Amino acid sequence: MNYRITKKTQSPLPRVREESQVPKSLTMLNDICQVNLPSIAFEHLHLDSRKVNNQSVFIALKGAQFDGRNFIAKAVQQGAVAVLADADESSQHGVRQTVNSVPVIFIWRLSHLQADIAACVSQADIAELALIGVTGTNGKTTVANMVFQALLLLDRDAAYVGTLGVQTKHKLQPLLNTTPVAIELHDLLTAIAKQQDVCCLEVSSHALAEQRIKGLAFQVTAFTNLSHDHLDFHGDMQGYFAAKTKLFSDYESADVVINLDCSWGQKLAHQVMSGAKSVRVVSRVASDENSYFLNQTNPHGRYLIVTQADAKADGFELSISSESETASLFLPFYGDFNIENALVAMACLLEMNYSLADIAKAFAQVKPIAGRMEHFGKNSQPNVIVDFAHTPDGLEKALVACRRHLTEQGQLFVVFGCGGDRDTDKRPVMGQIAAKYADKIFVTNDNSRSESPELIAKAILKGISDQDKQKVVVELDRKLAIQSAVQAAQAQDIILVAGKGHETTQEIAGIKHAYNEREYVQQLMEQAA
Ligand SMILES: CC(=O)N[C@H]1[C@@H](OP(=O)(O)OP(=O)(O)OC[C@H]2O[C@@H](n3ccc(=O)[nH]c3=O)[C@H](O)[C@@H]2O)O[C@H](CO)[C@@H](O)[C@@H]1O[C@H](C)C(=O)N[C@@H](C)C(=O)N[C@H](CCC(=O)O)C(=O)O
């Protein structure tokens, strides 16, 4: 193959930031709101009355559950300096009222303006923050968090925003959304920009469809893969793909990383390259389609590929190659899909001008992501894998991923249940999948919610043939089920504990009980060691 090489010269060193404290006045929103707003100084915009302080403008929106306008009095009580509120009809646009002398201005179609408002207010504050945006059906959390961890190991002041919450070197706080809505996201990024100089952001398809990230400019944007999901929101796969591709067409991005090991990735690569954007493609497997992108027809000639991957008990020995460097590393992650995730993450760092040698060194120390194929246990113990997989497809992928790391003598155990009050059809299907891939099955409880755990377990068993039932144990106490699996397993075995991942509660009979599976498994393995 012929590769064209484009060498970058920019230094990877963090930029020196000047503290920007740009004074803000409501009048800055006059053009967007098409109304003359009072000249009132403020620091933050807040959608949630509970977060309001004496430097906030409260944005009162009608939501699906609540009407934010019912919280205006509370926001004013908490110190809001002004309120912008949803107008019920266009004739109300620009109407001013006061609540305890605080102006409340009604704006027609305010929710449609929220992204522009948020971007206008935070623009100057976040201008120096480098953003890495990751989208795709699966692997967003893993990739964005891998980049975040590697950047910390490379001595950068990094932050992460996504499904796990907002994370910096010393702190992790949960968030409601994968990608927060525009006003919350921009407020968060403004706070991050005061301390950090780079932020790895998971970009959900909902966020793209609703323009939650409007106004953001990225240093790197990355695509992991696309598969059947969220079609209730996007209609069909074309609609879903169209929403995802917005990140690469509608937003400024200095560089783009695309995983080719998914046909949608190849389609995206064609689109982005024809738009003459700078692209680095990644691939774990050689294929005819991929060679098309890796050879000289790729005008940018940048790639990252796997040349050798050997599965070991707790990860992969990998040899990787870019257009100009090669490296070997041990990747402490389970499952082939995590090789793809790591390639995407490493490619983002290559685009930030780190050398492959430095990236490989950092990746050897990157920790598994909380509750995503996270493994526990020492050498003399079975490997226990805690994974969030809670759908038939997720369970199958996780089981296949575990099988890849089994030795000939090893057996695969699975501990899982199904949630109550949700998709009942999946129960026997998950039973069938467990029977297909696992040597021993512990059927247990998940979030049974208002349903009977016994009946859910029975529904799971319906998918398992009488012959395979011999390898099934039903233990509805989740902790006991895990404990039984650990006691039954040998050092060479792998136990997949699927369904709860990073969650910290288990909902039984409508009550959410504190339950941290990761902590429990960690303790169990320490006691058993
Ligand atoms: C359907 C949807 O998108 N809902 C989002 C929306 O909620 P909402 O408009 O229904 O808000 P609401 O709860 O009715 O409240 C109305 C207003 O009153 C305010 N309020 C409410 C209570 C109070 O005491 N004080 C107060 O001021 C609220 O802040 C809000 O502005 O605005 C909220 C922020 O204000 C979001 O957190 C919320 O996302 C919910 C949690 C959600 O589940 N969204 C899903 C669809 C989503 O966005 N998912 C993707 C991930 C998809 C994936 O990849 O898996 C995501 O990026 O998270």
Ligand SMILES: Nc1ncnc2c1ncn2[C@@H]1O[C@H](COP(=O)(O)OP(=O)(O)OP(=O)(O)O)[C@@H](O)[C@H]1O
């Ligand atoms: N590249 C991938 N391809 C297929 N499956 C994957 C991939 N990466 C992770 N998974 C599986 O999907 C699960 C979720 O992974 P991750 O949290 O990284 O994805 P996500 O896109 O952020 O999804 P979510 O927003 O639901 O958290 C993992 O537990 C794993 O089983």
